[in-house]
Amino acid sequence: MKAKALTLALAALLPTTSVWAASDISALEARINDLESRLAQNEQATKKAEDTASSFEFHGYARSGLLINDNRTGATGTGPYMTAAGDLGAPVGRLGLEDTNYLEANFIHNRQLDNGSSAMFKIMLADGVESSNDWTEDESELNIRQLYAQFNGLPSFSGAFANSTVWAGKRFDRDNFDIHFMDSDIVFLAGTGAGIYDVQLTDDWKANFSIYGRDFGSVESAGTDIENYIATMNNHIGPWQFMLSVMDSKDNQQIVVKDSDDKVDANAKATRRAESGVHAMFAYHNDTFYGMKGSSKTGILLGSGLGAQLKGIGSDGNLNNDAKAVRVFSYGVADLNSTWSVAPAFMAEYSKDRIKDNDEFKWGTFNLRVQQSFTENFAMVYEGSYQYMDLDNSVDSAKGSYYKATIAPTLKLSTVAGFFDRPELRFAVSYVDWSNDLDNFAVSTSTGATTMGNGGETIFALQMETFF
Template structure:
C-alpha cells in the first residue's frame, strides 16, 4: 500500500512538471497585447485612422500607359506599313487602325508625409518608343536600331505646407521636368494644349470662386536644339470654365532671320458642358489664339514654331465629347478648325502663305456582351499645306476603320486593357496650284492588331 501511494505521488509530480513546461503542447499561444487595463476606444480609433490614411496615401505608386501592335499593308503582301503621312496623320483622320509603333510610359511616384500634414511627391517617368516589330526593338545586326528610352518627367511637388495660409492654403508647388497643362482628345491622340517642359510652378491658388496657377517653363525648339524657348504661363479655372495666357520668348530666333519672331503670345478658353450637347455624357468647347512663335504649329504648345514670322497669327476653334446613347452604343466625336495667317517672306521657304485645316472624327462603339465590342471609326480632314511654291496644294482625306475588340468590361468606354484586330481603308484627293487633281489610290487597305493599357 505504501509503495502504491508513493507511485501515485511520483506520477502526479511528473505530470505537473510536464504541464508547467508545456512539453505536451503542440503550439505556444502568445498572450495578446493589452492596450490598457480597460478597452481603450480612442487608441483603437487612432490605429484604424492611420490604416485608412496609409491606404489612401500610399508612399509608392506605379502608373503606366502602353500601346503595341501591327500595322500591315494588305496590298503589298502584308509588309510592314508606316503610319499614314501628312494629311493621313491621326490628328486629322483618327488613331484607331492608324498606329504602327510600340509606345510605353512607366511612371514611378514616391510620396513623403509629415505629421503636420505636409506632403511631397517625387515623379519619374521613363518613355520608350519603337517602330520595330522585333523582340529586341532593333533593325540591324546590333539589334537596337530604333530603340530609345527617355526621361520625360523628373520633378518634385509639395502641398499642404503649414506655412501656406490664406489663398495659398491648398496650393501646390512643383519644380523639374514634367508634363504640364496637357489637354488631349483621345480618339485622335491630339494635344490641343501641351505646355510641357522644365521649370517651376504654383497651382491651386484660391482666387474668388476659382483656382489660379503660375509657371515658367523652358524647352528646346523642335526646329533646333540651339533655339531655347522660355514661356510664362498663367491659368485660371472657375466653374465650368478654363483659361490660359501664355507668353514666350526665343532670343535665338532673331539670330536666324531678322524677320522671324522672337516672342509670342497665346490665349485659350474652354467651356466644359456636363452633357453631350444636351444628351447623356460630356462635351467641351474651346477657342485659341496665338501670335509670333505662338502661332501655326506653336499654337497650344512651346517650341514647335520658331520659324514663325513676327506677324504670324493663328486661330483655332474646336469641340469634342462622349455620350452613352443606350445600353449598347457609345459615341465619341471631335471637330476643329484652324486658320493661320503667315506673312510672305521670300528669304525663307517655309510658311509663305495663309493656311487652313479642319477635321471631323467619330468613333461609335457597339457592345455585344460584357467582354466583346465592335469599334468603328471614321475621319475626314481638309488641309491647305502651303509650304512653298512647289508644294502648294489643298487636300481632302478620309479613313474608315472596323475593329472587333476584346476587353474586361465593355460597359465602360475608358476601361483598359483592350485587344483589337482591325481593318482600315483610306482615300483622298489633292489639288495643286494649277487646279490639277490627284486621287490617293495606292495602299488603301491596312490590317493589324493592337493592345492598349493604362493604369
C-alpha cells in the same frame, strides 16, 4: 438548519453563475485583452504596410501592335498625323493606324507628413519604336520625359494659397487635356521650370502660374543655348477656362535649321524666326454631352509668333516672326445606353505667314468613334474620320480630302466601365484614301521633304492599348 439547507441549495444553483463569474469571465476578459493588444499591433502593421505600399505608384499609358497592309508588308507612314497637314499638327482618327510600340511609364514616390502636407516625386520613362522585334536598341527612343517634384498642403501656405500645389522640374503641365481618339492634345504645355496650381483668387476663380523653359538648339559660333521661356497664367472660373501664355526666345533667329541628315537646310527655315510669341485659349468644359448625359469640351486657341504652334505651346522654334494661327475644337463622349457609346470630335485651324512669308494653311478634321457592346467583354468599335486640307506653303499648294473608315472587334475587361476602360485588345481593318492632288505635296519647302504618297490602302492591325 433550513437556512443551511437553503444555502446549500443555493450553492447548487449558483455555481453555474459564480463559476462563470470567477474564472470563465476572467478568461474571456483575458482573451479580449489579448485581442485588443494584438489588434492594436496589427493596426500598426497594416498602417505600415499601407504606407509602404502607397509610397510607390506605377502608372502610365502604352500601346503595342502590328500593322499589315494589303500588300502583306508592314504599313509605313500611317498614323494619326499621316496626312500632308499632319506636319501642321492636324490629326485624324487613330484607331487602326498606329504601328508604334509606345510607352509612358510613370514611377512615383510619395511622402506624407502627419500634418497633412505631402511631397510627390515623379519620373516618366518613355519609348516609341516601330520595330516588332524584341531587341530594339538600334532604334530605341527611351528617355526621361518627366522628372519633377511637387508639394501639397504646406502649412506655411494660407489664404488664396491654402490649397495650392507648388512644383519644379521637368513635366507635362497638369491641366493639359486631349482628344484621345485623335491622339491630339488641345494644349500640351511641357518643359522644365516651376509653378503653382490652384491659387484661389475668388470663390469661383482658380489660377495657375508657371514658367517653362524649352530648348530650340544652340548657336555654336557663339557658344549660346537658345531657349524659349514661357510664362503662363491658366484660369478656371466654373466651367470656363482662360489660358494666356507669353514667350521669349532671344537670338532664336540665329539658329540654323538642319535636315534629318544633320545638314544645313536653308529652305526649311522660317523666313525670319520669331523671337517672341503670345498664345491664348478659351475653353468651356461641359459636364453634359451637348445637353445630354456625358461630357464635352469646346474652345478656341489663338497665337502669334512663337505662339502660333497652338497645341505644343512654345515648342516650335521654326515659326515665322509674324506667324498667326487660330484653331477651334469641340468634342464629347457619351454612353447613350448599355450598348452604344459615341465620341464625336471636331478640330480646325487656319494659319498664315506661318513658316514662310505668304504661306497659308487651312484644315479641318471630323472624327467619330462609336462603341457597340455585345457582351461584358466584347464590343465592336467603329471609327470614321474625315479631313479637309487647303495648303499653300508659298511655293506650292494643294487641296483635297482624306478619309478613313475602321472597324475593330475589341476585347475589354469590362465594356460597361465605358469608352475609356482599358486595356483593349483589338483587331482592326481600316480603309484609307485621299485626293490625288495631295499625293506629292509637303508643307516643308526643303528638298526631299516627305509627301503623302498614294492613297487607297487597306490596313490590318493587331493592337493592345492601355492606361494603367
